[in-house]
Amino acid sequence: MFINYNNNPVDTKLYDTTRLRQEFLTEALFKPDDICVVYSHIDRVVALGVSASTEVLALNDHINDKAFGTDSFLERRELGIINLGEKAEVRCKQQTYILEPLDALYLGKGEQDIEFVSLTDKHTSLYCLSAPAHKTYPSRLIRRSEAKVVELGSSENSNARVINQYLHPDVLPTCQLCMGATHLEPGSVWNTMPAHTHERRMEAYLYFNVKPDQVVFHFMGEPSETRHIIVRNKQLVLSPSWSIHSGCGTANYSFVWGMLGENQTFDDMDFVDMNEIK
Template sequence: MEIRYAANPVDSKQYTTEKLRSEFLIESLFESGQINMVYSHHDRVIVGGAIPTNQVLTLDVGDALKTDFFLERREIGIVNIGPKGKVVVDGEEFELNKRDCLYVGLGKKEVTFHSEDSANPARFYLVSSPAHKEYPTKVLPIADAEPTKLGSDSESNNRTIYKYIHDGGLQSCQLMMGMTLLEPNNMWNTMPAHVHDRRMEVYLYFDMDEESRVFHFMGEPSETRHLVVKNEDAVISPPWSIHSGVGTKNYTFIWAMAGENYTFKDMDFVKMEDLK
């Protein structure tokens, strides 16, 4: 498991493009037959990808967490972004079609990943945060998730938001997770921008073709920077940073948050005239 240490905004102003990418951009999460994970010191969030092919993959990072098993003091959200698969949690099976979400609570000892067709495997995206209380392990299919329509064609941000793990959906300690789908010919997300200094966020961009790119904007509102992001790249967004983007085509992204607050009302919006 790769370790990423927390970065502060003063130092980040001096980063080169290469340094900015090495600190905040996560590439190569999804590799056939493997689980890859990155541990961020921003709110102790772990981001991962799992593609089970001919062998079952088990959620395990060895001695990296200094616990007896992965979820001893953690919870996790899992979204399948590929073909049908299943996750087995302490012997209980949960089937996940594309864009379905599974929440697994504190204390579950064994979590394994399986594909229905090893030649066309599932692609599981994982986000985990520390937890202090056990909540039920449940699936929320995208067909049962309540869609919220926002934006407009005139603003190039006509989109649908699905909230998976939150106070009104799958319950958790601090992890919040959802997905945003942009309609064709719409490319902007999260603009006007905001920050939430009490919790970090991580984005996974996917459903992009090989040539498409997203320009992900980050940094303090008065000192913005950008990352050029390709399909299935993830971005760590520190609490002090905006997190917005525009693509060469429409795309889909999964957002996940963890930290001090468990609410969508703690956002500090940034006026357009204050962005630099």
């Protein structure tokens, strides 16, 4: 498990490229036959990349519960999963779930004995986010067709995109975790511009559908002190509440966004005037 510590915006503006990448980017979240875990002190979010084959991967074998001070990982946490690969199975103590591509799964506080397995000849690409939880809500499978769909942007502004909201108050109740996937239309390369911050929530971006010969320029930092990180396929960027989080690709791409913090109001954003960003 990699531990990521929180960062001060005053210090962050002095980081060079290598330090920015070390502090905010996870380059290898998916490794065959492994569960990679990133624990961040930014609102105590946990990101996991699950790459299971037809051999079962048990979450208990890859997480040291002492690191969380509990007897099991979800004793005081909730977990969201989005399937970025082929058909996969998630097993819990009480129930088993089959996830097709781009299906999502919410596991409520208290779920135990979580296992993952591929149902094809390819390794899974199950991306997971976990947040502290104070209440148990029912676990639920959310099919791609059941997500709330929002279309934003325009081809004129190179930001036409479709947002699929999975873990969202209009779809199901959670303690604080929100998750969804945004897909940019062909010819569009910008997400979330004009940029924004939200002091009340952190956000994590997991970029995918980035072709091998393409990259995304992820912009971060205070609005008056922006920086960028080059991101490739299935790489994760953690965004503190004081930082903008916006991307521009060399071609269209997709990303999973996840948020946790003070509220679950999707449009609670502090937009930055285009004349003020630097």
